[in-house]
Amino acid sequence: MTALKPKDDMAEPEQQQAPVEQDRPARARSAGWARIWPFGAYIGFIVVNDVLGRCGVDAAALRWLYAIKIGVVVALLVAFWPHYRELQRTPLSWRAAVAAVLTGVVVLLLWINLNAGWMTIGSSAGFDPRTGGQLDWALVAIRLAGGALVVPVMEELFWRSYLLRWIDSPIFENFDPAQISWRSFVVTVILFGFEHSLWLAGIVAGAAYTVLYMRYRTLWAPILAHAVTNGLLGLWIIATGHWTYW
Numbered sequence: 001m002t003a004l005k006p007k008d009d010m011a012e013p014e015q016q017q018a019p020v021e022q023d024r025p026a027r028a029r030s031a032g033w034a035r036i037w038p039f040g041a042y043i044g045f046i047v048v049n050d051v052l053g054r055c056g057v058d059a060a061a062l063r064w065l066y067a068i069k070i071g072v073v074v075a076l077l078v079a080f081w082p083h084y085r086e087l088q089r090t091p092l093s094w095r096a097a098v099a100a101v102l103t104g105v106v107v108l109l110l111w112i113n114l115n116a117g118w119m120t121i122g123s124s125a126g127f128d129p130r131t132g133g134q135l136d137w138a139l140v141a142i143r144l145a146g147g148a149l150v151v152p153v154m155e156e157l158f159w160r161s162y163l164l165r166w167i168d169s170p171i172f173e174n175f176d177p178a179q180i181s182w183r184s185f186v187v188t189v190i191l192f193g194f195e196h197s198l199w200l201a202g203i204v205a206g207a208a209y210t211v212l213y214m215r216y217r218t219l220w221a222p223i224l225a226h227a228v229t230n231g232l233l234g235l236w237i238i239a240t241g242h243w244t245y246w
Contacts, residue, residue: 028171032162034083038076039158045069063139070146073154090218100221104228107205114201124197127246148231156223160213164188177213
C-alpha cells in the first residue's frame with residue numbers, strides 16, 4: 001500500500017493544474033471580448049450617426065454624438081482594464097518611444113498626401129467643429145482628445161493586441177508579437193486600411209504600427225505612434241480647415 005503513496009502525491013499537482021489549463025481558453029475568450037466591445041461600440045456609433053443623418057437629423061446636432069461615443073468607449077475601456085494585462089506589464093523603452101514618435105510623424109505625412117481619387121472609398125463630410133463660422137472649442141477639444149487619447153488605445157487593443165495574434169493562436173495573450181505570421185500581418189493590415197475612407201493611407205499606417213508591435217513586443221509602441229499621428233493630424237486639420245480628414 002505504501003508503494004502507491006508516491007503516485008498519489010504526484011497526481012495531486014496534475015489534478016490541480018488541469019483546471020488551470022482548462023481555464024486558458026475561457027480567459028482568452030474573455031480577454032478577446034474585452035477588446036471587441038469597445039471597438040464594436042465605436043463602429044456602432046458610426047452606423048447610428050450615418051442612419052440619423054440619412055433620416056434628416058441636423059449635422060450640427062450629430063456632432064455631439066461623437067462626445068457620447070467617446071464617453072461610452074472610455075467607460076468600456078475602464079470596465080475591461082483588468083483584462084489588458086499586456087498594458088500593465090510591458091513598459092515602453094526609450095528606444096521604442098523614439099521609434100514610435102518618428103513612425104507617427106511619418107504616417108501623418110503619408111496620410112495627408114495619399115489622397116488621390118483611387119486611394120479613397122466614397123466621400124466623407126468629416127467633422128466640422130465650427131458654429132456660425134467660429135470654432136466651437138468644446139467640440140475641438142473633445143475631437144482632439146478622442147482621436148489622440150482614446151481611439152489609439154481602443155483600436156490597437158482590437159487590431160494589434162487581439163485580431164493580429166488571434167489569427168495565429170486563439171490563446172492570443174500568450175502569443176509573442178515577434179512571431180506573427182505573414183498571413184496574420186496581411187489580413188489585419190488590409191482590414192485596418194479599409195476601415196478608413198483613405199484606404200491606402202490606412203494600409204500604410206496599419207503596416208507601420210504592426211511592425212512597431214512586432215519589433216518592440218509592447219502594445220504601447222503602436223499606441224504611442226497612433227496617438228502622435230492622430231494628434232498631429234487634428235492640429236493640422238484645425239490649422240488648415242481640411243475637415244473631411246476628421
